[in-house]
Amino acid sequence: xxxxxxxxxxxxxxxxxxxxxxxxxxxxxxxxxxxxxxxxxxxxxxxxxxxxxxxxxxxxxxxxxxxxxxxxxxxxxxxxxxxxxxxxxxxxxxxxxxxxxxxxxxxxxxxxxxxxxxxxxxxxxxxxxxxxxxxxxxxxxxxxxxxxxxxxxxxxxxxxxxxxxxxxxxxxxxxxxxxxxxxxxxxxxxxxxxxxxxxxxxxxxxxxxxxxxxxxxxxxxxxxxxxxxxxxxxxxxxxxxxxxxxxxxxxxxxxxxxxxxxxxxxxxxxxxxxxxxxxxxxxxxxxxxxxxxxxxxxxxxxxxxxxxxxxxxxxxxxxxxxxxxxxxxxxxxxxxxxxxxxxxxxxxxxxxxxxxxxxxxxxxxxxxxxxxxxxxxxxxxxxxxxxxxxxxxxxxxxxxxxxxxxxxxxxxxxxxxxxxxxxxxxxxxxxxxxxxxxxxxxxxxxxxxxxxxxxxxxxxxxxxxxxxxxxxxxxxxxxxxxxxxxxxxxxxxxxxxxxxxxxxx
Ligand SMILES: [Zn+2]
Numbered sequence: 180x181x182x183x184x185x186x187x188x189x190x191x192x193x194x195x196x197x198x199x200x201x202x203x204x205x206x207x208x209x210x211x212x213x214x215x216x217x218x219x220x221x222x223x224x225x226x227x228x229x230x231x232x233x234x235x236x237x238x239x240x241x242x243x244x245x246x247x248x249x250x251x252x253x254x255x256x257x258x259x260x261x262x263x264x265x266x267x268x269x270x271x272x273x274x275x276x277x278x279x280x281x282x283x284x285x286x287x288x289x290x291x292x293x294x295x296x297x298x299x300x301x302x303x304x305x306x307x308x309x310x311x312x313x314x315x316x317x318x319x320x321x322x323x324x325x326x327x328x329x330x331x332x333x334x335x336x337x338x339x340x341x342x343x344x345x346x347x348x349x350x351x352x353x354x355x356x357x358x359x360x361x362x363x364x365x366x367x368x369x370x371x372x373x374x375x376x377x378x379x380x381x382x383x384x385x386x387x388x389x390x391x392x393x394x395x396x397x398x399x400x401x402x403x404x405x406x407x408x409x410x411x412x413x414x415x416x417x418x419x420x421x422x423x424x425x426x427x428x429x430x431x432x433x434x435x436x437x438x439x440x441x442x443x444x445x446x447x448x449x450x451x452x453x454x455x456x457x458x459x460x461x462x463x464x465x466x467x468x469x470x471x472x473x474x475x476x477x478x479x480x481x482x483x484x485x486x487x488x489x490x491x492x493x494x495x496x497x498x499x500x501x502x503x504x505x506x507x508x509x510x511x512x513x514x515x516x517x518x519x520x521x522x523x524x525x526x527x528x529x530x531x532x533x534x535x536x537x538x539x540x541x542x543x544x545x546x547x548x549x550x551x552x553x554x555x556x557x558x559x560x561x562x563x564x565x566x567x568x569x570x571x572x573x574x575x576x577x578x579x580x581x582x583x584x585x586x587x588x589x590x591x592x593x594x595x596x597x598x599x600x601x602x603x604x605x606x607x608x609x610x611x612x613x614x615x616x617x618x619x620x621x622x623x624x625x626x627x628x629x630x631x632x633x634x635x636x637x638x639x640x641x642x643x644x645x646x647x648x649x650x651x652x653x654x655x656x657x658x659x660x661x662x663x664x665x666x667x668x669x670x671x672x673x674x675x676x677x678x679x680x681x682x683x684x
Contacts, residue, residue: 279304279325280653280679281318284335286661287311289647291336292628295663301335303653306679310649328681330674334661336627337647338383338410338654338677339669340634341609342547343505343526345602346370346377346398346412347390350474350555352565355429367394374398374409376607379683381672383654384634384644386413386598388466388505388526389425396461408682411654413638415466415505416457418442418450418493423484424472424507429567447488454496464638465497469506469522470513473556473573474603481529481577483513490520503639505547509577511535518542524596524637527552528588529581536591545596545637546588550615551608552600553581586619595621596637597630610669617666626666653679 280303287299289311300316302309318327347370348354361369370390377385387395392414399412417440419425427438444453454465469490471481485493490506497504503523508514511532514525518538524545528535531546539546557578560571589595599612616626635645643652657674675683 278679279318279322280328280676280681281316281321281325282328282335282655283315283331284333284657285331286334287647288334288336288627288663291631291646292624295334295661298331299335301647301653301655303676303679306653308647308649308651308653311647328684330657333657333659333674334663334668335647335655335657335674336662337631337645337651338656338675339381339610339630340384340386340597340638340644341377341382341410341599341601341612341630342386342524342545342596342634342637343388343549343598343600344377344385344606344609345389345600346373346385346387346606347394348602349373349605350559350603352563359434363391363394366391367397370394370398371401371407371409373602373606374402374407374412377601377609378408378410378675378677379672380607380609381656381658381669381675382410382609383656383675383677384411384413384638384640386415386464386505386634386638388415388464388507389417389602390414392416392457392460392462399463410677411644413463414461415464416442416460416462417466417468418444418453418457419468420450420485420489421445424468424470425466444489447486447492450485450489451492451496454493455500458497458500458502462502465493465502465504466526467493467504467506467517467522469508469517470510471573472507472509473552473577474570481509481573483510483516485513485516487516487520490516490522494521503637514538518544526598526600527577527581529553529577529584531584531588531593536588536593539588539593540591543594545594545633546585547596547598547637548581548585548588548616549598549600549603549612550582550585550619551612552603553578554615555604582615582619585616589616589619589621589625594633595625595629596633597626610672613662613666613669623663623666627662627669652677 282301284299284301286295286297287301288295298314300312300314302321318325347366395414398407398409399414401407402409402412417425421443426443427435430438442453442457444450457465467485469485470483494504498521505524505526506517506522507526508517509527509529511530514528514531514535515538517525518535521542522544524547526547527549528546556574560566560574566574597612599609601609613626617623632645635641644654647655653676655676656672658668658672660668662668
């Protein structure tokens with residue numbers, strides 16, 4: 180009979196263990212805490228089972244010869260094991276609680292757009308900021324194992340955020356042939372490399388506005404799980420019209436068929452379907468191409484390409500499913516149509532006119548200027564011959580006009596969020612956009628704000644990102660000199676922390 184009880188006990192144990200292991204496998208993170216929690220829960224469950232009067236009486240009814248002594252011994256053993264497990268759990272949680280970092284910042288710009296302060300202490304626990312304090316506080320005040328991080332001779336600020344990147348590509352003379360030579364796996368590995376370059380340049384969050392969605396979402400999720408060193412990624416799903424800038428071009432017909440995305444649409448209803456499909460497969464944000472673009476190898480210019488009904492359907496559908504919409508747009512007519520339809524950001528915005536400025540201000544939509552893309556394509560058009568005549572013409576015209584148009588929008592008070600179009604320019608050079616913004620007349624303070632506070636607002640993450648305040652993620656960068664007096668300081672980020680983890684020091 181003792182054997183029966185033991186067998187029941189073991190079978191019950193395995194059952195509970197299996198249930199939790201399955202639960203764990205389908206959802207819970209399998210970290211050390213998960214492991215300890217799993218075993219504590221397992222013992223608690225067993226204990227509850229043994230202690231439950233009904234189960235006990237059932238057992239005594241079924242096993243009359245099981246003496247009280249047996250039960251006492253069994254409970255003692257379980258109590259001992261539970262105590263040990265409890266101790267292990269406690270030790271593990273103490274070890275987690277001990278993951279405290281205390282940064283001493285020589286100059287701290289905690290909230291871009293407000294004044295920086297000298298000699299500040301930033302306390303970080305479990306990946307988030309718990310306090311920002313005046314003066315240098317002893318790390319020991321925040322726990323025996325708290326780690327001090329000495330940035331006393333640095334300028335410290337929130338990690339920068341780039342609202343327009345393409346992490347799976349880098350434009351160059353061989354981009355076309357690479358596209359045909361490289362496998363999906365090759366491109367995925369390459370994007371891991373680009374993601375790391377971006378993070379090391381001080382960009383702790385990016386919004387990717389155009390890529391193979393399946394690979395992009397895998398990269399985004401891999402970074403979030405801590406498998407890959409990269410910035411937080413907000414991943415887009417693209418919706419564009421047949422023959423438009425977001426459609427494939429410049430290939431033989433059978434390849435055009437093969438590579439045509441399932442979210443290419445024509446007409447309002449079809450664009451509604453495409454938007455829903457993009458969201459179904461994992462898009463955090465919808466990217467549309469309201470007008471023609473520089474890098475399409477077609478003579479379609481840079482005018483409006485998506486019709487008003489198509490724009491309206493995309494916006495309404497995306498917003499109803501909780502997603503924002505970013506519109507690539509150069510010509511004023513396309514910018515204005517997208518703004519009227521309720522778009523959340525205009526990318527490039529090269530030829531915004533007075534009506535565009537009025538609509539920007541009325542709707543509160545952001546302009547993501549991507550001046551670096553303009554400067555890059557001009558340089559490429561002038562110094563290399565890999566661009567087709569159609570692309571070259573647009574590159575020289577649009578590239579040279581972008582900065583002037585941006586200057587007007589900035590002066591007029593349009594909301595600006597930092598974005599580079601990296602992938603046109605090289606990954607890891609994202610900070611160069613700041614120099615171009617400065618050249619166009621934007622103040623250093625506003626540039627830093629556009630890359631932090633404004634960007635966080637654009638992706639609806641102001642509660643977690645964009646400033647260094649209690650409760651926010653510890654996404655923190657540092658540089659040797661103050662970018663508030665010379666913006667080029669952002670080119671040399673020497674310290675990068677994301678979610679409390681130091682990636683570069
Ligand atoms: Zn782009």
